[in-house]
Amino acid sequence: MRNIFKFTVLGILLLTNFWIGYSQTESLTIESDTDAMIMLQVADKITISYIDVDGRGNPIQRSNVFTIRPDGTIFHELLGTVTLAGMTVAEAEVLLVDKFSQFFNQPRVAVSVLEKTTIKVILYGEVSRIGVFPIKPNTRVAEFIIENGGTTPEADLSRITVNRADGNKIVFDMEKYLFTNDPVNNVVLKDKDKVIVPRFKVQEKYGRLSKNYVLQYGNVLEITINEMALMETNPAQSETYIIDSEGNIFHRLFGLVHLGGLTVDKSQEILAEMARRYFREPIVTVDVLELSSRNVFVFGEVVRPGIYPIEGNVQLAEFLANIGGLTDDADLREIIITRRQGRPVEFNLENFLFKRDDSRNVFLEDGDRIIVQKRKRGFIYRLSEKLQPLQTIFQVLTTGLTLYLIFNRP
Known part of the structure; x- marks a missing residue:
């Protein structure tokens, strides 16, 4: 009886030790996989370990600490200059194994990150929060702006500028990125980048498209009417009007004028025709100051x-x-x-x-x-959506067949 008890206790202890060891191994594997995906960048401090052989032919492990230089490289005493910035730890290990193969038959290499660079980026302009923000490696412009509060309503999303420490300038069209998911110039931010979100200038944007832009409710217009002969010596003052919900403005000379649904060019023609009652050779300009009052x-x-x-x-x-x-x-x-x-x-x-x-x-x-x-959907969900019409058809056929058998029983 005592032997059975001893064996039972011994079995429980062995199972417990096995489970603890398995859990630790699994945890180490997960951590190792996570570390392998870290992206190396300039100023990161890393350790490179590899197996060498001493004068007697005995294997010994060598380790060196490196700081990745501004050009993205390190200088190894055996390998010379090696570019590592922009690679993951796993990719760097593969590259170093290949280079060490010139000197050893079966080299074993391990790369570990001792200290990650702190990336700081300046955010300025038409944004909710202006300041200097620390960011994670591999953060892109759009994600950085959204994570830090987004932009103001006056922001011009099509002309966001990233000024780099080396003097380069990158223009990012976030509006295009949001509508088309086009990742062009949604670059990974670097240390000391300056992200500047400019103010949206309606007059500048629609000045180039004035003949094509269709006026609508809420547009704030600046209308100027000049006598051609007096344009240089005595130019007229511009007047501001808002298109109401009916598409009209109430002009001080012409009264109620319907402009909603017309292009800027067409509205200028109509106003010029009306102005001939008061001017000999009227010159009319219409500019869109704001898309809407609200x-x-x-x-x-x-x-x-x-x-x-x-x-x-x-x-x-x-x-x-x-x-x-x-x-x-x-x-x-x-x-x-x-x-x-x-x-x-x-x-x-x-x-x-x-x-x-x-x-x-x-x-x-x-x-x-x-x-x-x-919406984020898995494969099974998308497949079930595709099969939903077939399921409905099958139910209709099944119901029809059931009714047919009920009413046509012998």
């Missing part, structure tokens, strides 16, 4: 992304329905609004529709940016 920006998985004027008290759900709704790929559970002041607001449209939760169905404010993200 407007919101809509990005992502919506049927019609763009810039929309708002009037009165409009809530988010009502607004999304009025602009055509969302795409099939939209994530209903996480719609984000970034505001000029205050923290971003997260809205769950699914809860609003099915649970009648109105707590986050906020009233929209001037300059709000509405971001509808793409």
